[in-house]
Structures are given as C-alpha cells and as structure tokens.
Amino acid sequence: MRIGQGFDVHRFADGGDGFRLGGVPIPYHRGLLAHSDGDVLLHAVTDALLGGAGLGDIGSHFPDDDPQWQDADSALLLRRAVEQVAGQGWSPVNVDATVIAQAPKLAPYVAAMRQATADALALPAQAVNVKATTSERLGFTGRGEGIAALAVILLEGRPGAA
Ligand SMILES: Nc1ccn([C@@H]2O[C@H](COP(=O)(O)O)[C@@H](O)[C@H]2O)c(=O)n1
Ligand SMILES: C[C@@]1(CO)OP(=O)(O)OP(=O)(O)OC[C@H]1O
Numbered sequence: 001m002r003i004g005q006g007f008d009v010h011r012f013a014d015g016g017d018g019f020r021l022g023g024v025p026i027p028y029h030r031g032l033l034a035h036s037d038g039d040v041l042l043h044a045v046t047d048a049l050l051g052g053a054g055l056g057d058i059g060s061h062f063p064d065d066d067p068q069w070q071d072a073d074s075a076l077l078l079r080r081a082v083e084q085v086a087g088q089g090w091s092p093v094n095v096d097a098t099v100i101a102q103a104p105k106l107a108p109y110v111a112a113m114r115q116a117t118a119d120a121l122a123l124p125a126q127a128v129n130v131k132a133t134t135s136e137r138l139g140f141t142g143r144g145e146g147i148a149a150l151a152v153i154l155l156e157g158r159p160g161a162a
Pocket of ligand 1: 100101102103104105106107108132133134135136
C-alpha cells in the first residue's frame with residue numbers, strides 16, 4: 001500500500017461564466033485562470049496519485065508550457081496519470097479531497113464531482129469523497145481570489161508488478 005497527497009490552487013479571472021471542478025461544469029460569474037481547463041480538484045487528485053506512486057507531479061508529466069495541454073480536459077490528464085501509475089504496478093483504492101472556496105456554494109455539485117472524479121480513476125463513486133469548505137473569509141480563498149484543493153489517495157499493488 002502507498003499513500004499520496006496533492007494540493008493545487010487556481011486564481012479567479014475577473015470575469016467569465018464558470019469553471020470546471022471535479023470534472024463538472026460549475027456556473028459562476030468568474031472563471032479560473034490556468035493553462036489547462038483549470039480543474040483545481042482534479043489537479044490535486046492527479047498530484048496525489050503521481051506522488052503516491054513516486055512519479056513526481058502533474059507539471060512534470062503535463063508541462064504548462066506545452067501547447068498540447070492548453071485548455072486540456074483535466075479528466076484526460078488524470079486518466080493518463082492512472083495509466084502511468086498502473087505501469088508501475090499501482091492502482092487507486094480511495095480518495096478523500098477537500099475544496100476550499102468561499103463561493104460559489106458547491107454542495108449541489110458534490111455528488112456529480114464524486115462520480116466524475118471516480119470515473120476518471122476507474123473507481124466506484126463510493127471510493128471518492130469530495131468535501132467543500134470555506135475558509136471563513138480568511139486568506140486568499142476567503143477573499144474570493146481563488147480556489148484551493150487538497151487530496152489524499154491510497155494506492156494498492158506491487159511496484160514493478162505491471
Ligand atoms: N464553497 C462551499 C463551501 C462550503 N460548502 C458547504 O458548507 C458547509 C459549511 O462550510 P464552512 O466553511 O462554513 O464550514 C460545508 O461543510 C459544505 O457542506 C459548500 O457547499 N460550498
Ligand atoms: C495542468 C497544467 C498543464 O496544462 O497546467 P495548469 O492548468 O496551469 O495547472 P497547474 O496545476 O498550475 O499545473 C499543471 C500544469 O502542468
């Protein structure tokens with residue numbers, strides 16, 4: 001068994017019509033700035049997955065100066081990371097993730113985020129838990145400057161077994 005953890009932040013744009021989180025479109029009056037689709041939750045999960053397998057981080061696999069990943073679907077990046085981790089003999093068991101956002105209210109989207117994140121990991125939805133919290137108006141998330149996400153993942157398998 002191995003454990004991995006991931007953390008990511010993306011800054012809000014001045015305008016826009018929403019953003020993606022956990023593979024789900026979230027309507028809002030602002031988007032998130034990023035090279036890819038800016039899915040901060042899937043980026044944290046991808047980093048946790050790669051970290052648990054000892055495979056570095058999302059930026060080393062999908063550089064943010066590579067036009068190939070411009071506006072990329074982060075679910076695709078996560079699926080690619082699952083393949084790379086499987087190549088080392090590891091597969092995900094469960095994920096627990098927290099999104100830190102003062103707004104918008106995310107509770108209505110949590111079930112869909114769970115399902116979409118689980119789909120990208122080839123796991124049942126019950127193996128993925130997504131939580132949302134504000135930071136009580138403190139710090140950059142509390143001021144509404146951006147969104148942060150944290151994730152931990154458990155991996156099972158044997159290194160070099162695949
Ligand atoms: N963007 C968010 C933040 C929080 N929630 C939900 O509200 C609950 C209370 O949040 P606190 O930060 O006051 O602890 C939290 O447990 C979430 O269920 C949300 O939906 N969207
Ligand atoms: C996903 C990648 C690649 O498009 O870009 P961003 O969307 O900017 O995301 P970030 O979490 O800053 O870094 C990983 C990048 O390599």
